Amino acid sequence: xxxxxxxxxxxxxxxxxxxxxxxxxxxxxxxxxxxxxxxxxxxxxxxxxxxxxxxxxxxxxxxxxxxxxxxxxxxxxxxxxxxxxxxxxxxxxxxxxxxxxxxxxxxxxxxxxxxxxxxxxxxxxxxxxxxxxxxxxxxxxxxxxxxxxxxxxxxxxxxxxxxxxxxxxxxxxxxxxxxxxxxxxxxxxxxxxxxxxxxxxxxxxxxxxxxxxxxxxxxxxxxxxxxxxxxxxxxxxxxxxxxxxxxxxxxxxxxxxxxxxxxxxxxxxxxxxxxxxx
Amino acid sequence: xxxxxxxxxxxxxxxxxxxxxxxxxxxxxxxxxxxxxxxxxxxxxxxxxxxxxxxxxxxxxxxxxxxxxxxxxxx
Numbered sequence: 001x002x003x004x005x006x007x008x009x010x011x012x013x014x015x016x017x018x019x020x021x022x023x024x025x026x027x028x029x030x031x032x033x034x035x036x037x038x039x040x041x042x043x044x045x046x047x048x049x050x051x052x053x054x055x056x057x058x059x060x061x062x063x064x065x066x067x068x069x070x071x072x073x074x075x076x077x078x079x080x081x082x083x084x085x086x087x088x089x090x091x092x093x094x095x096x097x098x099x100x101x102x103x104x105x106x107x108x109x110x111x112x113x114x115x116x117x118x119x120x121x122x123x124x125x126x127x128x129x130x131x132x133x134x135x136x137x138x139x140x141x142x143x144x145x146x147x148x149x150x151x152x153x154x155x156x157x158x159x160x161x162x163x164x165x166x167x168x169x170x171x172x173x174x175x176x177x178x179x180x181x182x183x184x185x186x187x188x189x190x191x192x193x194x195x196x197x198x199x200x201x202x203x204x205x206x207x208x209x210x211x212x213x214x215x216x217x218x219x220x221x222x223x224x225x226x227x228x229x230x231x232x233x234x235x236x237x238x239x240x241x242x243x244x245x246x247x248x249x250x251x252x253x254x255x256x257x258x259x260x261x262x263x264x265x266x267x268x269x270x271x272x273x274x275x276x277x278x
Numbered sequence: 279x280x281x282x283x284x285x286x287x288x289x290x291x292x293x294x295x296x297x298x299x300x301x302x303x304x305x306x307x308x309x310x311x312x313x314x315x316x317x318x319x320x321x322x323x324x325x326x327x328x329x330x331x332x333x334x335x336x337x338x339x340x341x342x343x344x345x346x347x348x349x350x351x352x353x
Contacts, residue, residue: 011326042326045306052299054292096327 013039014095015124017088020248021081022129025147031073040091041070048096060155066092067151081148083247086270087127094120103270105255109262116255118268126250132243134205138233141210146203146237148245153199160195164188197226200234203241309334 016037023029023036030038043051047069056062063085067077070092074080080088093101099121105114136144149157167188171181201223207216216222226234251270256263306322309330316337322330 014326014328042328044324044326045302045330046323048327049299049302052295052302054288054295057295 011041014042015040015091017091017124018127018129020083020087020127020130021148024130025079025081026074026076027079028075030071030075038071038088038091039073040088040095041072042096043070043092059159060151063089063151063155070095078152079150082151082154082245083130083148085151085154086247086249087124090120090123090270094124103268105266105268107255107257107260107262108264110257110260112257112259114255114257114259116253116268118253123249123251128248130244130246130248132240132246134244136237136240138229138236142233143208144237145205145207146241146244147205148241149199149203153202154245156195157199160192164192196238197223200238200241201226204237306330309337313337 016033016035017040018037023032023038032038043066047066050056050062050065053062056065064077067074067080067088071077071088100117100119102115102117105116106112107114130148134145134147136146138144168185171184174181176184201219204222204226205217207222207225208214209216216225226237249270252265252267254263254265306319310317310319310322313333317325317333325333
């Protein structure tokens with residue numbers, strides 16, 4: 001549905017938010033306010049329906065469409081670093097429904113289902129900029145410049161994990177002989193390893209060999225190099241990408257059961273499923 | 279959530295989301311019907327949700343005012 005340009009022009013931002021990435025790794029950079037915050041607009045009814053569309057949630061298109069609609073200053077939502085995603089979704093939620101939202105928490109002591117009210121304004125005010133260093137120095141003095149996963153990378157990984165799990169479940173349940181099963185397991189894991197190499201290649205901006213002034217940015221060369229390095233070096237690079245991809249949001253909340261007064265701290269998983277309800 | 283759930287749970291989640299989507303869309307259809315032509319489908323789909331909320335509040339107030347005025351006239 002094409003949006004009426006008059007309505008689009010009339011929409012006004014409801015929240016301004018600091019990005020954990022500091023708007024780094026965007027191409028082109030989003031337009032920010034003078035205090036380096038991104039304008040976030042409320043959802044439309046169409047956006048709300050998208051947050052309830054399973055296929056769009058599964059393939060990541062719901063996130064992309066929401067960012068296009070509610071963060072129009074981000075030109076290419078598919079390339080948004082994943083460390084900004086949760087902050088942006090919380091800001092969109094706040095711009096649309098207000099500052100608080102409820103999540104259900106089961107008391108670990110008496111199993112009573114409690115409702116915890118979370119203040120998204122407080123959550124967003126505690127956002128920290130990513131502090132991990134982009135440069136990784138490997139043992140043999142290779143200098144590797146990495147960046148966080150994009151939303152697209154993360155979606156591909158999640159879809160692949162589900163496909164792999166489905167494949168394993170159906171193989172375990174099948175009547176195939178052991179040789180066939182083990183061959184198919186092998187193929188599944190090779191596919192996964194290939195995908196991991198592809199995704200990490202995407203996250204490497206450049207590699208500089210020891211005692212060389214040449215900085216390699218060609219993805220084909222980087223991919224080939226990545227397939228030939230040790231597992232230890234690969235893990236170091238992957239871990240740095242993971243560190244850079246962390247949104248830095250503290251989602252641990254203190255809770256007290258209204259039934260038995262038990263107090264505990266619980267990490268709350270925040271995603272579309274539990275906070276995009278009005 | 280759907281992306282991180284185990285496959286066996288997915289069917290149940292899909293059904294729940296489909297029902298929620300149907301109910302939400304039905305609510306917007308109600309707003310269109312009760313607005314007496316003030317809003318169309320395309321307009322309501324592209325309006326910011328806080329504005330839809332204000333519209334519903336104003337529409338309800340107008341209906342209450344009209345009902346009160348009618349009740350006064352019939353007394």
